[in-house]
Amino acid sequence: MTHTTQSPERRLVPDRNGAATAAPPLARTRPRRRPRPRSQLGVPPGEAWGRAAWAFLAPVTLYLALFYAYPLYRNLDLSLRDYTVRSFVQGDAPFTGLANYRTVFDDPTFAPALVHTVVFTVVCLFFQYALGLALAVFFNQNFRLSATLRALFLVPWLLPLIVSASTWSWMLNSDSGIVNSTLHSLGIAPVNWLTSPSWSLTSVIIANIWIGVPFNLVVLYSGLQSIPESLYEAASLDGASAWRRFWSITFPLLRPVSAITLLLGLVYTLKVFDIIWIMTKGGPADSSTTFATWSYQLGFGNLLPAFGPGAAVGNLLVAAALVFGLIYLKVQRKQALS
Amino acid sequence: MNRSARRRLTAAVVTAVAVTAGATACSSGGSSSAKGADSKTYTIWDPYPQFDKTSDWAKLLDGCGTEAGVKIERTAFDTSDLTNKALLAAQQGNSADVLIVDNPVVSTLAEAGVLTTTDDNKLDTSKVNPNLLAAGQSGGKTYGTPIGANTLALYYNKAVLKKAGVDVASVKDWKSLTAALAKVKEAGKKGITFSAIGTEEGSFQFLPWFWGSGAKLTALDSDQAVSALSLWKNWLGKGYAPNSVINNTQTTSWQEFASGDYAFAENGTWQLANAEKAGFQYGVIPVPAASGGDAAAPTGGEFVTVPVQKDSGRYATTQKLVSCLTNSQNLLETDTTLSYVAPTTEVQQKQVAANPKLKPWVAAVQAAKGRTSDDLGTKYPKISEQMWKAVQSALSGSASPKDALGSAQSAVK
Numbered sequence: 008m009t010h011t012t013q014s015p016e017r018r019l020v021p022d023r024n025g026a027a028t029a030a031p032p033l034a035r036t037r038p039r040r041r042p043r044p045r046s047q048l049g050v051p052p053g054e055a056w057g058r059a060a061w062a063f064l065a066p067v068t069l070y071l072a073l074f075y076a077y078p079l080y081r082n083l084d085l086s087l088r089d090y091t092v093r094s095f096v097q098g099d100a101p102f103t104g105l106a107n108y109r110t111v112f113d114d115p116t117f118a119p120a121l122v123h124t125v126v127f128t129v130v131c132l133f134f135q136y137a138l139g140l141a142l143a144v145f146f147n148q149n150f151r152l153s154a155t156l157r158a159l160f161l162v163p164w165l166l167p168l169i170v171s172a173s174t175w176s177w178m179l180n181s182d183s184g185i186v187n188s189t190l191h192s193l194g195i196a197p198v199n200w201l202t203s204p205s206w207s208l209t210s211v212i213i214a215n216i217w218i219g220v221p222f223n224l225v226v227l228y229s230g231l232q233s234i235p236e237s238l239y240e241a242a243s244l245d246g247a248s249a250w251r252r253f254w255s256i257t258f259p260l261l262r263p264v265s266a267i268t269l270l271l272g273l274v275y276t277l278k279v280f281d282i283i284w285i286m287t288k289g290g291p292a293d294s295s296t297t298f299a300t301w302s303y304q305l306g307f308g309n310l311l312p313a314f315g316p317g318a319a320v321g322n323l324l325v326a327a328a329l330v331f332g333l334i335y336l337k338v339q340r341k342q343a344l345s
Numbered sequence: 346m347n348r349s350a351r352r353r354l355t356a357a358v359v360t361a362v363a364v365t366a367g368a369t370a371c372s373s374g375g376s377s378s379a380k381g382a383d384s385k386t387y388t389i390w391d392p393y394p395q396f397d398k399t400s401d402w403a404k405l406l407d408g409c410g411t412e413a414g415v416k417i418e419r420t421a422f423d424t425s426d427l428t429n430k431a432l433l434a435a436q437q438g439n440s441a442d443v444l445i446v447d448n449p450v451v452s453t454l455a456e457a458g459v460l461t462t463t464d465d466n467k468l469d470t471s472k473v474n475p476n477l478l479a480a481g482q483s484g485g486k487t488y489g490t491p492i493g494a495n496t497l498a499l500y501y502n503k504a505v506l507k508k509a510g511v512d513v514a515s516v517k518d519w520k521s522l523t524a525a526l527a528k529v530k531e532a533g534k535k536g537i538t539f540s541a542i543g544t545e546e547g548s549f550q551f552l553p554w555f556w557g558s559g560a561k562l563t564a565l566d567s568d569q570a571v572s573a574l575s576l577w578k579n580w581l582g583k584g585y586a587p588n589s590v591i592n593n594t595q596t597t598s599w600q601e602f603a604s605g606d607y608a609f610a611e612n613g614t615w616q617l618a619n620a621e622k623a624g625f626q627y628g629v630i631p632v633p634a635a636s637g638g639d640a641a642a643p644t645g646g647e648f649v650t651v652p653v654q655k656d657s658g659r660y661a662t663t664q665k666l667v668s669c670l671t672n673s674q675n676l677l678e679t680d681t682t683l684s685y686v687a688p689t690t691e692v693q694q695k696q697v698a699a700n701p702k703l704k705p706w707v708a709a710v711q712a713a714k715g716r717t718s719d720d721l722g723t724k725y726p727k728i729s730e731q732m733w734k735a736v737q738s739a740l741s742g743s744a745s746p747k748d749a750l751g752s753a754q755s756a757v758k
Contacts, residue, residue: 092457092723096435115756181588183601202591204743290543291591291741292734307429310545311453311726 085318139223164221172285204294230264409669440652480715489650493685495614503626526585536585553632557640566754574746
């Protein structure tokens with residue numbers, strides 16, 4: 008709409024890189040700036056136009072400020088002050104700089120929580136992706152009932168997390184869980200899935216993989232649809248085996264979709280909280296504590312909340328997610344260029 | 346960096362924040378306003394969401410309001426939610442007029458300067474049993490009055506004990522209890538279930554054994570404390586207690602007992618109604634102390650408190666409301682509804698007269714001890730957290746009871 012009133016000779020002036028070298032018309036004082044368009048409704052350029060632009064921007068700006076910027080600012084503020092219950096209420100918590108972060112780094116829980124967060128994220132991502140891809144390729148064969156079966160695979164995704172996590176914790180119960188009774192009937196000694204420090208992390212990882220597979224399946228399946236059938240036909244004519252077809256056609260052509268799936272999965276997995284909290288509360292003895300559960304434990308898991316350190320751990324998570332957000336951007340730009 | 350890249354960077358920042366802020370941000374937005382605009386409306390916050398508008402409890406509140414000539418606006422919260430809600434409301438300067446909170450929270454709120462003392466609000470606490478009132482006292486001041494109390498004891502399944510040939514009267518101390526559990530196991534049944542989960546519930550359940558050994562909360566690593574934790578550890582090792590106790594809440598532990606396979610279960614007054622429904626004969630004994638006698642169990646139950654108001658003129662009416670809520674007749678009704686033991690001897694006697702099954706519970710409550718008593722106040726939450734961690738470490742086998750309690754004690758310091 009705004010382009011309709013542009014004068015033709017202005018359009019000839021390249022408004023990006025070429026602008027500096029092109030001889031500007033005398034009338035133009037600032038050649039690099041985009042011409043301010045005139046509204047069709049007759050609003051003259053100037054103050055009113057700026058106000059209108061701001062009015063259109065206002066809802067989204069306000070929304071971002073209220074629901075994203077302010078909570079983030081509050082969380083940062085919480086993490087930089089020494090909050091006790093008293094100073095929380097009085098609002099006079101002294102600024103202590105990075106003291107809360109030092110507390111968190113020096114905490115004996117820090118190292119295990121970091122290791123668990125990394126192991127949890129990496130292992131979950133790997134298996135979710137591998138299983139998702141295998142299932143996507145499988146369902147891509149379009150056999151009878153494949154649509155029905157594929158729909159069934161979505162169930163974990165559709166269930167509320169509290170339902171699936173509680174169900175897992177019943178199934179993995181040491182004494183009355185179905186998993187142990189199955190193992191027993193096979194003659195294998197029962198495993199204390201949720202109550203042994205050496206198994207609790209494995210148990211929550213298994214549950215989280217189960218929950219994450221459908222997402223990978225759906226995205227990768229839709230990616231497979233976009234690979235032209237003719238490539239496979241050509242490959243079969245050349246005598247390529249199924250294995251070769253997968254590694255030489257499917258996998259490389261799926262790379263853009265895979266990158267997005269993995270990066271989204273990474274951000275989702277990093278912040279997983281509900282499953283771990285419901286199944287093990289991060290225990291026993293911190294053996295399944297990740298940054299997400301630790302942050303909650305500090306801020307809300309005690310009668311006497313430690314808001315400062317809790318917010319500090321939360322911010323570390325935000326920073327980690329941000330790093331991966333940047334990697335995502337970089338990958339995306341590289342793909343756009345290639 | 347060109348503009349679109351910068352815009353995308355902003356988008357990435359926002360996305361990253363959005364996904365994590367949900368779990369971590371402690372925003373003060375969206376707090377419900379507690380204060381009615383006019384001076385004729387008084388607000389009451391309680392942790393009883395199970396009672397709706399038509400319940401006796403809600404009617405009692407309205408009745409007390411009418412008596413004091415004001416309108417009552419009641420909001421019910423989930424217990425675990427109420428502490429943070431109360432802190433936020435105080436931060437915003439719109440605390441409720443009457444706040445009913447779980448007893449170990451009282452000292453935290455008092456420390457935050459949210460609550461008035463009985464010197465200010467003129468509540469009469471003279472009839473309340475001192476051991477119950479102690480949970481609401483800190484630094485020589487009293488911050489409220491209990492509305493009712495509950496505590497822990499051992500439920501037992503009569504049929505299971507009979508089959509195992511155990512006379513419950515023989516269970517007097519830890520040794521005889523362990524012997525009874527051994528007999529039950531020999532008879533092919535399961536011994537005892539409790540909750541050792543890694544939350545306040547786990548500490549609550551461990552305390553009768555901890556105190557029963559003679560240990561004090563100020564020294565988590567004492568020999569007595571180690572003996573209490575070793576007792577539990579030993580039960581797990583020998584199979585007298587199931588390994589699932591490490592993840593049991595008091596509710597899941599009760600479900601195990603209700604299956605009918607267990608001889609004993611450590612649980613609270615509030616399960617009485619469920620015990621009647623369990624479909625087997627049950628009995629109740631106090632938790633035994635290490636070498637005989639009854640161990641002190643921790644008190645549960647809520648306190649009626651009066652948060653600080655900007656307008657101190659409101660306290661007079663608030664005091665009338667609280668006195669109405671805690672007069673003998675109303676206490677009897679409320680505590681019967683809640684399945685609690687009343688905080689005054691007078692009402693306790695009436696309760697026992699009406700329902701003789703409450704007798705062991707009244708005795709248990711009279712012997713019980715507040716978690717924040719002994720002037721521990723806000724030190725208790727920290728001690729408790731280390732205690733449940735030590736219990737979890739020892740029972741799951743990641744540390745010996747002695748080492749687990751040793752590191753717990755050094756973490757408290």
